[in-house]
Amino acid sequence: MWSFEVNDILLRLRNEGETRYEEAGVAFLSEHSTALGSDALAQLFVHPVQCQTTYWQRMNEDAIEPRTRTIGKNSDLVYNQIAEAFTRSDVGVQDPGWVVVPSDFDSDQVGLLYGILQYKRVRPRGFIDAAVVAGSRATVSDTAFYIDLQLQRTVVTQLYQHDGEIEVVTVKSLPSTGYLQFVQRWIDAVAQRSLDESRFDPRVSGTTEQQVFDRLSERIDSGNELVISVEHNGETRSTSLLQDELATNAIDIYDRILSECNPGTHLLLGEHAIRLPGFLEYIAGSGRTAEVCPSDGVIDAVARMDEHFPDDADVELHKSILRPSGSTTSIRSRPIAEKSDQIKHTHAPTHALLGDAAYPIGMERSISFDSVEVCSLFREDGEVTLRPHDGRETYVNGKSIQGNTIVACGDRVRIGPDSHDAKEIVLIRVVDNG
Numbered sequence: 430m431w432s433f434e435v436n437d438i439l440l441r442l443r444n445e446g447e448t449r450y451e452e453a454g455v456a457f458l459s460e461h462s463t464a465l466g467s468d469a470l471a472q473l474f475v476h477p478v479q480c481q482t483t484y485w486q487r488m489n490e491d492a493i494e495p496r497t498r499t500i501g502k503n504s505d506l507v508y509n510q511i512a513e514a515f516t517r518s519d520v521g522v523q524d525p526g527w528v529v530v531p532s533d534f535d536s537d538q539v540g541l542l543y544g545i546l547q548y549k550r551v552r553p554r555g556f557i558d559a560a561v562v563a564g565s566r567a568t569v570s571d572t573a574f575y576i577d578l579q580l581q582r583t584v585v586t587q588l589y590q591h592d593g594e595i596e597v598v599t600v601k602s603l604p605s606t607g608y609l610q611f612v613q614r615w616i617d618a619v620a621q622r623s624l625d626e627s628r629f630d631p632r633v634s635g636t637t638e639q640q641v642f643d644r645l646s647e648r649i650d651s652g653n654e655l656v657i658s659v660e661h662n663g664e665t666r667s668t669s670l671l672q673d674e675l676a677t678n679a680i681d682i683y684d685r686i687l688s689e690c691n692p693g694t695h696l697l698l699g700e701h702a703i704r705l706p707g708f709l710e711y712i713a714g715s716g717r718t719a720e721v722c723p724s725d726g727v728i729d730a731v732a733r734m735d736e737h738f739p740d741d742a743d744v745e746l747h748k749s750i751l752r753p754s755g756s757t758t759s760i761r762s763r764p765i766a767e768k769s770d771q772i773k774h775t776h777a778p779t780h781a782l783l784g785d786a787a788y789p790i791g792m793e794r795s796i797s798f799d800s801v802e803v804c805s806l807f808r809e810d811g812e813v814t815l816r817p818h819d820g821r822e823t824y825v826n827g828k829s830i831q832g833n834t835i836v837a838c839g840d841r842v843r844i845g846p847d848s849h850d851a852k853e854i855v856l857i858r859v860v861d862n863g
Contacts, residue, residue, distance in 0.1 A: 431526035432731045433514070435534075435542075436559070437485040437580040438608050438701045440466075442514045444526075446728050449518035454485040454580065456506045458497050465510050470646075474639040481506055482580050482609065488538040508545045515551055522550040527731040530746070531577060532560045532586040533602040539746045554735065556746040559699075560586035562730040563722040564595040565750050567697050571811050572598070572792055574690040575722075578701040581607040585689040587791055588697075591777065591811050596749035598779050599789040601689045606682050611705060614678040615649075616641050619657050623668045631659045631666075649675075650704045676707025683711045691792035692716060700724045729753070777813045778838045778856035781806060787857065796842075798852050803844045806836070806856075813856070815842060822846060 434441040437454030452466025455473065457480050464472070473480050481493060484503040491503055500506060520526065528546070530539060539556050546553055560575040567573065569590045577584040583606040587598040619641050620632050631637045637659050644657045655675075658667045676683075683705075690696060696712060696719040703709070703721050712719045730750060737751065780787040781794060788794060793807040804823060805816040815834045817823035823830050824843040836842070842854040 430731060430735060431518070431520045431524055432529060432727050433511075433526065433553075434529045434559070434727060435485060435531060436577070436699070436701065437482070438578065440485070440510065440514065441724075442518050442520070443728065444518055444520050444524075446725075449520070450514040452510070452514070454482075454510065456481040456484065456510070458495055458500060460497065463497065463500060463506075463509060465506075465513055471639070471643075474642055475635040477635070485510075486579065486581055488534065488541055490541070504541060504545065507542070508548070511545055511549055511551075515549060520551070523552070525554050525735065525740075526551070527734060528553045528556045529559050529562055529727055529731075530556050531579065531584050532558050532575070532597060532600040533584050534746075536746065543744060553744065554738065554742070555744050557730065557734060557750065558586075558597055558746070558748050560584075560588055560597055560600075560697075561595050561748065561750040562727055563697050563699060564588045564590075565730050565733075565752055566726050567720055567722060568695065569595060569697075570695070571809055572691075573695045573697055575697040575699070576686060576690075576702045577699045578705070579607050580609050581605070583607060583686050583702075585686065587789070589779070589808070590752070593752050594749055595752060599791065603685060603689065606685055608701060610682065611679055612642060612645060614682075615645050615675050618670060618674055618678045619645070619668055622670055622674075623659075623666065626668060627666060629661070629666050631657075631661075631668075633661070637661050649706065672706040676705075676711070679705065679707075680711070683708060687712070687715055687717070690717065694792055695720065697722050777808065777811060777858070778836065778840075779858050780856075782855040782857050783852070796854055798844065804842070804854075813837075 431444040439451055440454050441448060442450035453470050455466065455469040457464040457469035457472040459479060469480060479495060484506040487503045488507065489503050492501055493503060559577055563575045564573060569588060571590055573588050575586045575588060583603045585601045585603065588595055589598045616638060620630050623629050623631055631641050640659045641657055648655050653672050654669055656667055656669045658665055693716055696717055698719055698721050709719055733753065734750065778790065780789055781796060790806050790808055790813055793805060795802050795805050797803065802818060803821050804818055807814055812835050815825065815836045817830060822845050825834060825836060825840055836856055838856055838858045840856045843851055845851060
């Protein structure tokens with residue numbers, strides 16, 4: 430069984446649990462050749478115009494610049510790196526396997542990736558959302574947010590657990606919050622310290638800036654103090670910084686990421702997000718808890734997915750996964766006044782439909798009519814509860830309620846008396862696959 434993990438910071442191909450390929454999703458294009466992975470990273474600041482860092486994120490047929498005689502589109506680079514990964518491994522063309530993709534990949538991107546794999550004669554059994562893989566063994570009582578750091582963006586995915594199944598609720602892709610944006614902040618911090626100490630700016634050339642990038646990448650999680658040495662004109666200049674100083678330069682990006690995660694929620698951190706200096710401490714200071722998702726959790730997740738699907742099953746993108754039996758969860762409770770009269774539904778609602786717009790409920794969702802808040806919906810213990818606001822007549826399926834009330838898919842919530850212009854909230858469940 431093989432697995433291919435799509436994260437452009439570090440693309441990873443495993444076979445039978447053993448890592449066969451680990452390289453960054455970066456390409457360097459010259460007139461006569463194409464370099465991928467670490468060879469391309471070594472040129473990132475020396476020849477930035479010739480480096481490509483977004484082709485895995487874009488996953489489309491758009492043209493790139495510069496181009497070569499054989500490579501002119503994002504998909505060409507994706508194909509070349511897939512070909513390199515599988516050529517280096519001992520995966521057979523008929524061997525079963527799974528592809529783990531970022532949560533913000535849409536059906537067109539997955540379809541293109543599937544086509545590229547088929548052209549290479551690799552036939553995956555299916556595609557799995559990276560967030561549900563991370564959540565399959567994590568501590569999720571009812572909802573959690575998975576933070577997946579990529580090269581040029583961070584993907585924040587809200588997960589929901591119900592009856593032992595983890596599923597995706599909402600996905601937010603945050604541009605300009607990726608690893609390369611953090612690195613640029615850290616390089617600027619190193620440069621400022623170097624200027625203060627010796628009036629030398631390591632950004633003086635692409636070669637010296639590349640050295641700072643390389644040293645930071647090697648040592649970012651090696652200890653509290655980082656010593657960065659740069660060679661220039663036959664001299665070696667060294668500058669030291671503390672992790673706290675690097676974290677200070679990234680606070681606004683941390684803020685932006687956490688603004689997509691409801692206050693007080695549990696966070697799941699991917700293997701790259703955990704390396705960010707001071708990020709865990711910043712999360713704790715925000716009143717949230719965090720858990721690191723081990724990278725080898727993919728091995729268990731793909732094995733369990735493979736068990737549940739027959740050999741002739743259709744190839745799909747799976748946005749949910751069953752948790753292993755016996756896995757632990759943290760259960761919280763809240764007293765509820767009453768339950769609404771409702772048809773029996775097997776799942777709690779995920780969205781509130783107002784007119785033609787569906788709003789994700791998440792941990793809590795305030796509902797407003799004409800810019801005035803009229804009620805709130807919140808999710809806990811696998812159920813969604815309606816909290817009416819004081820002084821507002823609130824009805825669920827035509828029945829007046831006075832306190833917190835558990836609601837279900839299909840329920841209709843009305844604020845105020847019944848009339849021809851009364852506004853209703855319809856509770857629905859949005860799914861990506863059956």
